[in-house]
Amino acid sequence: MVLDTLVERLNPDLIYEIDVASPEFKHNWIQHMTEWSTRPPFLRGVEQHAAGPRRSPTPMRWRCSPTGSGSRSRSRANRASSGSTSSTASRRYPQTDGVNHDRLRKLANPAYGPGAMRKFEPEIEAIIDRMLDALPTDGSVFNIVDVFSDHLMVQIMLDGMFQLNDEQRAIFNKMREVIPLATVLPPGAEFPKVYVDAFAATKATILGLIEERRDQPGQDLISRLVNARDEDDRFTDVELHDEIFTLCATALQSTASAMGGLLITLWKHPDQLEMVRNDRSLITATVEESLRCHGPALFTFARFALEDTEVAGTFIRKGMVIRVATAAADIDPVRYPDPLRFDIDRNPQQILAFGWGPHICIAQRLARLVLNKALGRILERFPTLELADIDFVPTYRGQVGEVVPDSIPMRIQAQPTAG
Numbered sequence: 001m002v003l004d005t006l007v008e009r010l011n012p013d014l015i016y017e018i019d020v021a022s023p024e025f026k027h028n029w030i031q032h033m034t035e036w037s038t039r040p041p042f043l044r045g046v047e048q049h050a051a052g053p054r055r056s057p058t059p060m061r062w063r064c065s066p067t068g069s070g071s072r073s074r075s076r077a078n079r080a081s082s083g084s085t086s087s088t089a090s091r092r093y094p095q096t097d098g099v100n101h102d103r104l105r106k107l108a109n110p111a112y113g114p115g116a117m118r119k120f121e122p123e124i125e126a127i128i129d130r131m132l133d134a135l136p137t138d139g140s141v142f143n144i145v146d147v148f149s150d151h152l153m154v155q156i157m158l159d160g161m162f163q164l165n166d167e168q169r170a171i172f173n174k175m176r177e178v179i180p181l182a183t184v185l186p187p188g189a190e191f192p193k194v195y196v197d198a199f200a201a202t203k204a205t206i207l208g209l210i211e212e213r214r215d216q217p218g219q220d221l222i223s224r225l226v227n228a229r230d231e232d233d234r235f236t237d238v239e240l241h242d243e244i245f246t247l248c249a250t251a252l253q254s255t256a257s258a259m260g261g262l263l264i265t266l267w268k269h270p271d272q273l274e275m276v277r278n279d280r281s282l283i284t285a286t287v288e289e290s291l292r293c294h295g296p297a298l299f300t301f302a303r304f305a306l307e308d309t310e311v312a313g314t315f316i317r318k319g320m321v322i323r324v325a326t327a328a329a330d331i332d333p334v335r336y337p338d339p340l341r342f343d344i345d346r347n348p349q350q351i352l353a354f355g356w357g358p359h360i361c362i363a364q365r366l367a368r369l370v371l372n373k374a375l376g377r378i379l380e381r382f383p384t385l386e387l388a389d390i391d392f393v394p395t396y397r398g399q400v401g402e403v404v405p406d407s408i409p410m411r412i413q414a415q416p417t418a419g
Contacts, residue, residue, distance in 0.1 A: 010052075012287065052313055141409050150255075152374060153259075171198075180397075182195055182399075209222055210237055255367050257402050258295060262290040305317065
């Protein structure tokens with residue numbers, strides 16, 4: 001396919017040139033999502049072709065992807081990788097559709113269900129308290145991202161739910177660090193060696209864990225997945241690898257983003273903070289409103305149009321990348337009046353922070369449980385926790401589509417001792 005064939009019917013007025021991996025985009029993500037929330041689906045143009053002018057008859061390297069809160073299209077289950085490894089599980093499992101997707105979800109759901117989560121609650125609470133024990137209480141300023149939010153799910157999942165040893169934990173953490181490198185590659189580019197090596201090490205570790213937990217099962221999450229059954233059906237080793245890898249590739253960093261967003265959003269609104277301090281029954285509503293305003297991701301995994309179609313006047317060609325901006329949908333003023341106002345009395349229902357429908361995040365109960373437990377323990381233990389500067393402007397990092405705070409300077413005012 002040559003470039004002219006692709007752009008022939010695309011409306012240039014709907015092409016929006018923006019680099020969603022740039023620091024500028026992350027820094028101004030709220031402004032971008034606010035704009036996207038009220039506009040119809042549009043095309044994101046990214047110039048990837050450097051060999052000649054745009055109209056030269058070379059293979060397609062420039063792509064447009066429909067974006068926006070209303071973008072929808074039927075989508076392809078798999079994307080062929082052009083890098084040095086097979087496509088990663090984080091691209092495969094969430095993009096599986098139809099009967100096989102339903103089968104995989106049916107096998108995995110019990111491991112993430114309410115009953116399973118209740119069994120992990122004591123360990124989750126213990127890990128949260130151990131981490132909070134390390135916070136300074138003498139009034140000194142500390143970055144709560146470094147000592148708490150960025151490592152919260154890492155410890156809960158890798159230590160508590162996976163029960164990994166030090167070597168295994170280090171391998172998973174390395175994979176977490178390099179995943180963002182794979183999200184900014186231009187089409188056809190090779191995966192960086194550090195990513196390839198980390199992926200290979202993680203794959204070998206996961207397959208080893210599967211074999212180990214099959215021989216000596218425990219109460220950990222990996223054992224639950226290894227032993228998942230639906231009559232005579234069970235996960236294959238490849239499917240188990242994909243499930244475990246996907247969980248780590250998404251949950252570890254996305255929950256760090258959501259926890260950081262909760263700390264920023266709630267503590268920048270002292271009136272709302274005081275409300276939930278005085279009434280802990282508002283914790284769940286507070287978490288949901290924070291997820292609406294500052295959720296774990298800006299848009300969904302990439303999908304691919306199976307046929308030429310049109311959505312709200314935007315023409316979409318077969319094979320084009322589709323991304324739905326769930327963060328923009330959650331601040332749609334039609335659904336949420338005054339959407340940028342943080343209001344825990346709003347108690348929003350059916351927000352899209354973890355997706356919706358068949359592809360809703362399978363670990364969303366875990367993420368919500370952790371956020372609720374963490375907020376409850378912070379409020380209980382540190383009534384004088386505050387932002388060092390309530391007017392500070394956060395900067396963000398993370399893979400494409402994530403906004404993980406770099407730093408949140410806070411302090412716990414020392415309380416006078418009795419007597």
